[in-house]
Amino acid sequence: MRKYDKVLMEMEQQISGGSYRSGHKLPSVRSAAARYGCSVSTVIRAYRELEQKHVIYSIPQSGYYVVEQPGEGSLEAEDGIIDFGSASPDLNVFPYLDFQHCLNKAIDTYKYHLFTYGETQGLAALRQTLVPHLADAQVFAAPGRIFITSGVQQALGILAKMPFPNGKETVLVEQPSYDIYLRFLEAEGIPVCGIPRSGGGIDLQLLEEYFRTGGIKFFYTMSRYHNPLGTSYTKEERQAIARLAGKYDVYVVEDDYMADLGDSRPFDPIAAFDRSGHVIYLKSFSKIIFPGLSLGAAVLPEPLLPVFKAHKSYMDTSLLSQAALDIYIKNGMYERHKHKIRSLYAERMARLNEALLRYNSAGLIEAPRVDSGIYMQMKLPQTVNLEQLEKRLHKRKIRVVSGKGFYLSGYLEREKFLRISISRARPEHIATGVAAIVEEAAATGWW
Structure with a gap:
């Protein structure tokens, strides 16, 4: 990151x-x-940008002051609620002023x-901007291979x-996997089958x-920070999946929706190991900015x-949103916000791990x-009893999501599990919430 x-x-x-x-x-x-x-000129430049974003204001011969923002910082969780259920980004870190x-x-x-119909593939300037942006994640593609979509x-x-x-019809999905997509596949009558994936990974021989033999059209996977498991594939697993896709003419749809929320350690997605042209790489901008942007x-x-262009058939995402995202990435705001939200979530995840070590010493969970x-x-x-556990936690104002729907x-x-999300959990409440989950799980399971 630049100074x-x-x-x-x-x-x-x-x-x-x-x-x-x-x-x-x-x-x-x-x-x-x-x-x-740093230099004085760097500080002056930073103050000027903050002033342009209406975060601070200057008084001649006096200095710079923080703008009073009525209601700023007041988007707290509902009274007494410990929210381990919501998957939406923290409202308090939405980059409202930046994006405005x-x-x-x-x-x-x-x-x-901005007031024309635009291109089916999306704003040309944004697609061009995404070339180096995606390359930073080891996904190399010309603008002509990139489509801007209404979310993933x-x-x-x-x-x-x-x-x-490949002429095949069946979609292979991990089990568990993204619940909304599973319901879509079932509702549309798409041929679909599941393969087990656990916190320890996937059975590559079974894959x-x-x-x-399965007539698999494509394999839908989340290689990084899986929903709901939270885990990532190892480098060896990602390499093997890319190799198997080419060997058996099966496409891989890699939903890298958490690409920007990981730690700073290098992580090459499956697409980085694709040598046969069988990996479709999907990226979302909703988790890093805000869901309402609905751009992928x-x-x-x-x-x-x-074929994809024919099925998409028309321009259906806001050109204004695309243009704003283009500028947001180009001027460095996206990169700064990424580091900010990364550190925020990493702190909360660290607290979650610490709380489990402290309160789950018996190994119930x-x-x-x-x-x-x-x-x-x-x-x-x-x-x-998962239903009873949810009810007991609800009475204690703790929101969780059952693993059944995944x-x-x-x-x-x-597997019987709870999916825990830290995106809307206040850091100071995490330990209390984990202690309650362990306590109620023991009570409902006759541990």
């Missing part, structure tokens, strides 16, 4: 975290430069172009219904058998482009260690 970006991010964190409250004076330019170990600035800039930059959901729907060059990107192999992302699977003994309707090899 300027780091300084600006730290300033924003101090303001949003309450170190500098509404109306308070910020350090002088020289003292701030000394504090951050980008929306205004987009209108100034693109003017009347639209891409998943199109892929399920369109024919593939190869499905690829070889699909990177497709060349043979799939004409099985949970893989997850260092980033937002999800963790808490596996329970078969003796636990399986295909007829799938029998189910």
Whole structure:
């Protein structure tokens, strides 16, 4: 991260975290430069950007002050609720002012172009901007292979219904997997079958058998920070999946929706190991910015482009939103916000791991260690009554999500678990919530 970006991010964190409250004076330019170990010009530039975003204001001959924001920081959880259920991003870290600035800039930059129908593939400028953005994640694609979609959901729907060059029809999904997509596949009557995946990974021999004999059109997977497991495939597993796809002419739909919320360690997705053109890479911008943006990107192999375009058929995502996202990425705001939200979620996940070590000493709950992302699977003994556990936790104002919905309707090899999300859980409430889950699980399971 550039020095300027780091300084600006730290300033924003101090303001949003309450170190500098509404109306308070910020350090002088020289003292701030000394504090951050940077030049005076870097501080001036950062203050000017904060001023443009209406976070601070200047008074001649006096200095810079924090703008009073009525209601800012007041988006707390409902009274007494410990929310381990919501998958939505934390409302308190939505980049409202940043994105508002980008929306205004987009209108100034693109003017009347925003009021046309646009291209089916999406705004050309954004697709071009995404080339280096995706390359940072080791996904290399020309703009012509990138489609902007109305969230990842639209891409998943199109892929399920369109024919593939391999002539196969069955969709293979991990079990458990993304509940909304499972319900869609079942409702649309798409041929679908499941393969077990646990916190320990997937049986590659069984996967190869499905690829070889199952008439598999594509394999839908989340390689990184799986929903609901929270775990990621090892490098060896990702390499093997890419190799098997080419060997048996099976496509892989890699839903990398958590690409920006992981830790800073390198992680090459399955697409990075694709040598045969069998991996479709999907990326969402909803988890990192806000769900209402409803923008995603699909990177497709060349043979799939004409069919996917025909099924998408028209421009159906807001050009203004696309233009604003283009500017948001280009000016470095996206990168800064990514680091901010990464550190926030990493802290909460660390607290979750610490709480499990403290309160789950008897080993009632099985949970893989997850260092980033937002999800963790808490596996329970078969003796636990899941419905009763949910009711008891609800009475204690603790929201959790049962693992039941993350399986295909007829799938029998189910684990009994809770999916825990830390995206909306207040850090100071996490330990209390975990202690209650362990206590109530023991009470309902006659442990």
